[in-house]
Amino acid sequence: DISPLLKDPVAFRTLIDLLEDHLRASFPKIDFIAGLDSRGFLIGPPLAQRLGIGFVPVRKKGKLPGPTESVSYSLEYGKAELEVQSDAVEPGQKVVIVDDLLATGGTMCAACELLKRLKAEILECLVIIELKPLKGSEKLNSIPFYSLLQYD
Secondary structure: OOHHHHHOHHHHHHHHHHHHHHHHHHOOOOOEEEEEOOOHHHHHHHHHHHHOOEEEEEEEOOOOOOOEEEEEEEEOOEEEEEEEEOOOOOOOOEEEEEEEEEOOOHHHHHHHHHHHHOOOEEEEEEEEEEEHHHOHHHHHOOOOEEEEEEEO
């Protein structure tokens, strides 16, 4: 639960500072931050603004205007679909995908699939919290992954 971080402006600023420092140290060039619906929308835009780059929303199906790419994926409790606008990134652009939490990895893997279809270069998947026993990061295969906090 990231609600306490959102309620405390000093804690939230510190969170964005930590994520910014990590990305600046890790990648000399990033074109976009892609944030996952919905809590990735809280972290992604301020992080993108700090880095002087754009933000790309990856949303639940039916929420984005214009032509979109869509992918269906399995959740613990059923199926879901994610979409990104077809012109969100150009082939070869460098993207970091952000969300608040990595559990089983289904949503993050679906977002990676969408951005790969647009021929983006995914530099990293970045989350605040990782639930390690659910082994979600293993599903990301060769895509680099970073989490600030890990719970066993």
